[in-house]
Amino acid sequence: MLAQLIALDWGTTSLRAYKLAANGQVLEQRSLSLGIMQLPKTPRIIKGQACTDGFELAFDEACGDWLDAQPDLPVIACGMVGSAQGWREAAYRDTPANVANLGNSLQTVRSLRGVDVHIVPGVIQRSPLPNVMRGEETQVLGVLHTLQGEAGNDLLIGLPGSHSKWVEVADGCIVHFDTFMTGEIFAVLSEHSILGRTQQKGASFDGQAFDRGVQVALSVDGEIGPLSTLFSARSLGLIGDLSATAQADYLSGLLIGHELSALATAQRRRRNSVHLPSIILIGNAQLCARYSRALDACGFARVLLAEQATERGLWQLALAAGLITPNPSR
Amino acid sequence: MLAQLIALDWGTTSLRAYKLAANGQVLEQRSLSLGIMQLPKTPRIIKGQACTDGFELAFDEACGDWLDAQPDLPVIACGMVGSAQGWREAAYRDTPANVANLGNSLQTVRSLRGVDVHIVPGVIQRSPLPNVMRGEETQVLGVLHTLQGEAGNDLLIGLPGSHSKWVEVADGCIVHFDTFMTGEIFAVLSEHSILGRTQQKGASFDGQAFDRGVQVALSVDGEIGPLSTLFSARSLGLIGDLSATAQADYLSGLLIGHELSALATAQRRRRNSVHLPSIILIGNAQLCARYSRALDACGFARVLLAEQATERGLWQLALAAGLITPNPSR
Numbered sequence: 073m074l075a076q077l078i079a080l081d082w083g084t085t086s087l088r089a090y091k092l093a094a095n096g097q098v099l100e101q102r103s104l105s106l107g108i109m110q111l112p113k114t115p116r117i118i119k120g121q122a123c124t125d126g127f128e129l130a131f132d133e134a135c136g137d138w139l140d141a142q143p144d145l146p147v148i149a150c151g152m153v154g155s156a157q158g159w160r161e162a163a164y165r166d167t168p169a170n171v172a173n174l175g176n177s178l179q180t181v182r183s184l185r186g187v188d189v190h191i192v193p194g195v196i197q198r199s200p201l202p203n204v205m206r207g208e209e210t211q212v213l214g215v216l217h218t219l220q221g222e223a224g225n226d227l228l229i230g231l232p233g234s235h236s237k238w239v240e241v242a243d244g245c246i247v248h249f250d251t252f253m254t255g256e257i258f259a260v261l262s263e264h265s266i267l268g269r270t271q272q273k274g275a276s277f278d279g280q281a282f283d284r285g286v287q288v289a290l291s292v293d294g295e296i297g298p299l300s301t302l303f304s305a306r307s308l309g310l311i312g313d314l315s316a317t318a319q320a321d322y323l324s325g326l327l328i329g330h331e332l333s334a335l336a337t338a339q340r341r342r343r344n345s346v347h348l349p350s351i352i353l354i355g356n357a358q359l360c361a362r363y364s365r366a367l368d369a370c371g372f373a374r375v376l377l378a379e380q381a382t383e384r385g386l387w388q389l390a391l392a393a394g395l396i397t398p399n400p401s402r
Numbered sequence: 403m404l405a406q407l408i409a410l411d412w413g414t415t416s417l418r419a420y421k422l423a424a425n426g427q428v429l430e431q432r433s434l435s436l437g438i439m440q441l442p443k444t445p446r447i448i449k450g451q452a453c454t455d456g457f458e459l460a461f462d463e464a465c466g467d468w469l470d471a472q473p474d475l476p477v478i479a480c481g482m483v484g485s486a487q488g489w490r491e492a493a494y495r496d497t498p499a500n501v502a503n504l505g506n507s508l509q510t511v512r513s514l515r516g517v518d519v520h521i522v523p524g525v526i527q528r529s530p531l532p533n534v535m536r537g538e539e540t541q542v543l544g545v546l547h548t549l550q551g552e553a554g555n556d557l558l559i560g561l562p563g564s565h566s567k568w569v570e571v572a573d574g575c576i577v578h579f580d581t582f583m584t585g586e587i588f589a590v591l592s593e594h595s596i597l598g599r600t601q602q603k604g605a606s607f608d609g610q611a612f613d614r615g616v617q618v619a620l621s622v623d624g625e626i627g628p629l630s631t632l633f634s635a636r637s638l639g640l641i642g643d644l645s646a647t648a649q650a651d652y653l654s655g656l657l658i659g660h661e662l663s664a665l666a667t668a669q670r671r672r673r674n675s676v677h678l679p680s681i682i683l684i685g686n687a688q689l690c691a692r693y694s695r696a697l698d699a700c701g702f703a704r705v706l707l708a709e710q711a712t713e714r715g716l717w718q719l720a721l722a723a724g725l726i727t728p729n730p731s732r
Contacts, residue, residue, distance in 0.1 A: 201634040297664040303581040304531040334627040
């Protein structure tokens with residue numbers, strides 16, 4: 073089956089490439105450690121020209137053979153590749169953002185091969201504390217498409233990660249979102265703070281320690297906030313009540329618990345209701361499993377996991393941009 | 403004037419030595435970068451013996467000449483020197499803790515010189531999320547002594563630092579305290595997270611940026627908590643609304659604002675009153691100035707700075723332990 077589109081999810085640390093056929097069917101996919109902060113450095117000949125540009129080299133590794141076979145395939149990319157540190161900056165689009173207005177705003181960069189790479193802009197919410205995303209907007213739009221109008225005010229889309237995003241949608245638009253730096257804070261505390269010194273790593277997931285951390289965040293003692301409760305990962309260890317192998321997952325549960333507790337409070341305030349929305353999670357399966365567990369403890373009753381959000385979002389954006397046609401002739 | 407006591411404040415990174423005369427008068431003081439995590443390594447002869455022990459070497463550098471002049475001077479020390487990683491572990495004493503019961507619990511280690519070093523134990527509060535301190539208990543007791551019974555339920559003693567402590571006192575006792583990891587979190591975020599990448603360091607204190615951070619923490623937007631508001635240090639920079647030179651002090655204000663906002667809420671809950679206690683701050687002058695500024699913004703109306711807290715506390719503990727007498731004969 074002939075391909076119709078090359079779709080790239082190009083972030084800070086990784087580059088995922090999809091070769092898509094009619095209706096967005098995935099023919100082949102690849103995952104490379106060639107994010108924009110770790111581009112290849114070894115020069116190579118590309119289309120007869122000596123090349124040292126990291127973006128060109130990564131692009132060629134990701135899909136050069138696909139383009140050799142079908143040189144006219146359109147290419148679309150989302151993620152940090154469109155940031156100021158990326159291949160070509162694609163300026164943020166304001167909320168509300170949907171497939172139509174993002175699809176109309178693709179930025180292009182012509183590669184050495186002569187192929188244009190169409191880059192999806194990120195989204196900015198100009199609230200008093202502004203929020204930005206790059207890559208997540210595409211995943212959210214991919215999920216919204218599969219819901220086909222069912223998505224309403226009762227839905228919140230979560231994208232756990234270094235910087236977790238929680239996205240409110242309405243009528244196919246991204247209308248509001250919050251960011252939590254939970255994942256990055258967990259990483260820097262584990263690697264560089266006193267809390268990491270007593271953590272014994274490499275152990276398998278300790279669900280009991282994780283749940284304990286979540287419960288502390290949700291408890292009366294947790295109301296003092298993460299800047300204070302974090303210290304318990306050390307003090308419980310000092311009194312022999314939290315083993316070295318349990319400390320990392322306790323800390324993870326504590327931080328995720330504080331994130332979700334704050335999220336629930338913010339959602340109730342914004343919706344002016346005790347009722348919490350349904351959740352759809354997008355992302356790494358292991359991390360989503362942690363969040364599902366903690367969401368349940370926080371009273372979010374309905375949690376679903378999304379699949380193929382990125383490639384579906386890129387397909388829809390390519391359609392909206394006219395890079396492909398809904399009913400290809402062959 | 404003859405000395406009566408050598409008092410050491412021996413922490414993780416620094417070692418401060420005081421030579422004290424009658425009534426705790428400071429005859430001489432020294433500050434060395436010889437904390438328990440950065441002890442000297444170069445072997446030396448001490449009292450005719452080749453010595454490689456880091457604690458002995460640091461001790462000798464700090465006060466060997468004072469002991470040469472007066473070999474019978476008693477020595478007392480507080481801080482991390484009494485931790486499991488210290489010279490000799492002095493097990494934590496439970497709250498409530500005062501001069502009498504801590505003075506009765508000094509742990510001793512005999513130095514190469516034959517002089518006993520008396521080490522003050524830390525204090526533990528066995529709440530559901532336990533809290534511990536080492537060194538701060540001595541400073542608090544030093545302040546309490548100067549207050550001579552005026553200290554009551556309306557007082558909270560603050561010790562800003564890597565791990566800030568907020569200590570409630572009653573009848574000369576440490577009865578309750580909270581820890582916030584604000585200082586260490588600021589340091590690891592500035593050095594190792596994405597927030598540090600755009601910070602331009604070395605600029606002088608930007609009070610406006612600091613105050614802005616405090617106000618964000620206290621605002622309705624700040625109610626979502628530090629895990630989320632922290633991202634604004636990046637997103638405000640991205641939209642050109644927070645310069646590179648302002649970002650570090652904005653982040654500092656944001657974190658300290660969240661700490662003090664949580665502290666005020668916890669204090670009001672614990673006291674079952676909207677009234678906030680008086681504050682006495684102990685510590686580094688520049689850091690105390692930041693906290694004074696933020697405390698004012700948070701509604702803490704009365705804030706005083708303590709002086710000579712450590713040496714006064716060590717003097718009182720040495721008295722309680724009988725190492726010195728209140729009215730020396732000479």
